[in-house]
Amino acid sequence: MKQLITGAEALMRSLEAEGVDVLFGYPGGAIMPTYDALYDHRERLHHILVRHEQGAVHAAQGYARVSGRVGVAIATSGPGAMNTVTGIADAMIDSTPLVVICGQVDAAVMGTDAFQEVDVIGVAQPITKWAYQIRRPQDVAWAVSRAFYIARSGRPGPVVLDFAKNAQTGLVDYEPAHVDFIRSYRPVPVPSDDVIRQAADMINHSQRPLVLVGQGVELGEAQAELQQFLELADLPAACTLLGLSALPSAHRLNMGMLGMHGNLAPNVMTNQCDLLIAVGMRFDDRVTGNVQTYARQAKIIHFDIDPSEINKNISVDLAVVGNCKQTLARVTALLHEARHDEWISAFRPLWDKENERVIRPATQPAEGPLLMGEVVSRVSEATNHQAVLVTDVGQNQMFGCRYFRYSQPRSVVTSGGCGTMGFGLPAAIGATFGAPERTVCLFVGDGGLQMTLQEFGTIMEQHSPVKIILLNNNFLGNVRQWQQMFFHRRYSFTPMLNPDYERIASAYGIPSQTVTERSQLDEAIRRMLATPGPYLLQCGVKEEDNVMPMIPLGASVDEMMLEFKD
Amino acid sequence: METKFYTMLIYSENFAGILNQITAVFTRRQVNIESLNVCASSTPGVHKYTITCNCTEEMAKMLTKQIEKKIDVLQAHYFTDDEIFIMEACLIKLSTPVMMRNAEVSRIVRHHDAHMTEVNPTYCIVEKKGRTDDILSLFEELNSKGAVLQFVRSGRIAVTRSTTERLDQYLEEMEKMRK
Incomplete structure (x- = not known):
């Protein structure tokens, strides 16, 4: 005999099937049937009641970033959904896997300016990896599975499910769905052996290589592959803001942080290396400074999972498009053991200079506030x-x-x-x-x-x-x-x-x-x-303290200011 | 950098809201869409978009990559005019009294190989297919005679000159990955 359940109950079972154990949310009118179903699942689906929907999404982001799992947030329609927008945009640009479920008015009154009705899909589309309106209870299992698959696969990102009230209350003969293929979506491209060989050749022939480590290494769980890659060919590396913990700070090849307020040595050396190897980073303007003068002397290899990042901000000589967990390992297999002692020691004086003039005064002051x-x-x-x-x-x-x-x-x-x-x-x-x-x-x-x-x-x-x-x-x-x-x-x-x-x-x-x-x-x-x-x-703390060093807006990476005097 | 006239051929699943996502890619990068045509393609369930715009080749590349990144977009490619067969169509509503007064008007219609599909005492309907320039010159000549009541031109439609069908190849390749 068929066992009919509500769309809201189907959502609960679908979330459990995805392994969700924590959700951050805030109830309201159009999502009430879902909260009613949640009441019976509150043991397995640990719901954290936040105090504002923006908090729900940021909390889901924090959860996702440290755990590598998909963060889940729930809000009601209209204002509830709109309060999630900032966090969704944030997750999109920082590639954080999220599924945000918003209530929506009944399909029968959509488009009539019903109470707490907002065109959530229209708002969400440009700031999500996928946004979908669930209008029928039959679509719940498929949409939830597809949402989680899209959020966590390839370059991760946020997905919005706009859940119409009638789809929450309507009955469905529930069958679990498992989406792991979308014919229009290739989450992990695989580069040819030829590309891998070219990358290895370029690295093997480089005298002054510099690796830029981005969050892609963390997202791809490629921290160990990165270290093997760096250590075998003795490649100095620097991290972007989001890539900072992809390589331990104390690693001998870690040359520090890139960007506007990063460290002097890796920024300056970006414009002195002969080969720049970017891994899972997107040449953000806060990293590149003036793009016209950025690493013009160097050949550039770009490892990234997202083909649309290639040549977007910086033109590169070779693109290795794929999951860096695999691509780094494939390239490492073709690398020669090398030493770049002289090149690596050239970072030292710049470090000493920054240490003396910026780091020590900022971290070990003898007096003052x-x-x-x-x-x-x-x-x-x-x-x-x-x-x-x-x-x-x-x-x-x-x-x-x-x-x-x-x-x-x-x-x-x-x-x-x-x-x-x-x-x-x-x-x-x-x-x-x-x-x-x-x-x-x-x-x-x-x-x-x-x-x-x-x-x-x-x-x-x-x-x-x-x-x-x-x-x-x-x-x-x-x-x-x-x-x-x-x-x-x-x-x-x-x-x-x-x-x-x-x-x-x-x-x-x-x-x-x-x-x-x-x-x-x-x-x-x-x-x-x-x-x-x-x-x-x-x-x-000191009221008028400045973050230094700094690449002023529009300046080159090697024009970093160590101090500012007015 | 040199801008050129590009035609983009885009294929997507037949889901609601994709046109919005595609046009937003242009808007965000400040590129004007010159013309746009959307219709079902020869592959069941797949929609085809023909979009033209003026931009640099770098921008055309970026636009197609960003469009292809949308989950439900299958493929997006850009072409110059020599890589595709192109066509547009127009309808022109002419004033019959003006046409009766000025024999030049029907001469222009004949000279441009346009068809007259409706004639009544108030107006005549002329249709013409061809390339943008042909259509615009027909319109401008007729308009200079004060004969035009209404004019409408379709978006460009295009098929590739290539001997291989990239969409079919792509779909075949993807179907192999289906678990």
Whole structure:
């Protein structure tokens, strides 16, 4: 006999079939049948009630980034769905696998400007890998399976399922679906042996190679293949912001971070190498600086899974389009053992220079106010460089990423391409669910914290062990820095009048402490890490501190400024 | 960089909303679509889009790659005019009284090899197929005589000159991967 179930119940079974165990969401009118079905599945599908739909998506992103699994968020129609948009756009540009399920009005009233009706598919299409409206209960199993397949395969990305109310309440003879093939979609291209041989030849003949490591290495789980590749041919490497933990910071071939606020040596050497080998990165403008002067002297090989990234920003000599877990291993098999001692030692003086003029003053100051760099550096050390770094956006992010050190893969959760302020707090909550065994340290500024501050409520309810390090400089620091450097110090609306964060934390039952003195810092960090559950460590830091070094907008990678004097 | 007139031939699954996704790729990169035609293709369930635009070759490459990246798009390729057979059509509604007064009007119609498909005391309907230039010169000549009531020109349609069918090859190749 047929056993008919509702579309909402079919969604629950489909989510369970996909192995979902955590979802972040917020109920509302058009998604109520789904929440009703969820009530019976709440043991297996652990639902985290966030305090705003934006928080649900950022939390799902944090979960996905540390775990490598698909993050799931649920919201209602109209305003609920619109509040997820920022996180979806963020996940799209940072290639984060998400499935966002939004309620939608009944198909019978679609297009009539019904209550809480918004054209979600129209809004979502340009910022998703796939967006689909489920109008019939019969389509639920297929659409959910297809959504997860698309979200996690190839270059990952967000998928939106717009779930009409009648499809939630309607009955269906449920049969599980398993989509693992779409004829119009080739998630993992496979390059020919000839291309692999050409790549190996170019690397074998290179005297001054430099590898650029991007998040693609983490997404492809190719960290071990990368190390074998680098070590065999003795290739120095530098990481993008999102690729920072793809290679341990302490690895002898890790030359540091690329980009606008990256390290001096790898940026300068980009314009001196004879072969640039980009792996799973997309030549973002924050990495390349002026593209007209970027690595003009070098041959370029680009390893990427997404053919549309090839020659998009930078023209390359050879494209190796595929999953770098396989392509790196195939190329490594053809590499000769090599040494590039002289070339690698040429990075040293630049490192020494940056160390002396920027890093040491930022992380080991002898006097003056507390600095963001030293807080980050002390926290990283206190966690033995084992923690997950989550940042918000701005100076906290740049100092966080520069001075944290990484020993494990998937240890950086930051909003790269989109630069979404307010990302940090909810993403950190998600990270505690994605990596429950690890310490999660969030660095956030006084601006960004207030953008999603309501998620203190989620932390309270879930007792999420987020170690919140608030770098409070009473400014929107990054914009203030640009105003100082490029707008004649006209601090237009960047000074920030702040509330008493400790009292806010206390209202949510989050233990806290404020530090302004260097002498108290280590003890405060120790207490934060020793306290089970969440903790707010507010650091009153120097108000007008600048993230340096810096490639000014429009300058070349080798025109990095070490300091700024007005 | 030199811009050229390109024709893009795009094939997609017959799902709702794909045209939107395709045109958004052009809008985002500030390229104007000159003409657009959408219809079912010779392969069941597959839709064919013929889109023309003026852009650099780099842009044409980027556009087709970004379009092909859409999950339900099967293929997207760009062509110059010498690589394809092309055709457009137009309908022109002429004033019969003007035509009766000026013998030059029907001479123009005949000279351009256009067909008269409807004649009544108020208006005549002329249809013409060909390339853009032929159609525009017919229109402009008729218009200069003050005879045109309405004019409409279709988007370009095109098939490739190639002796191999890339879509069929692609579908065959993909079907082998079906588990």
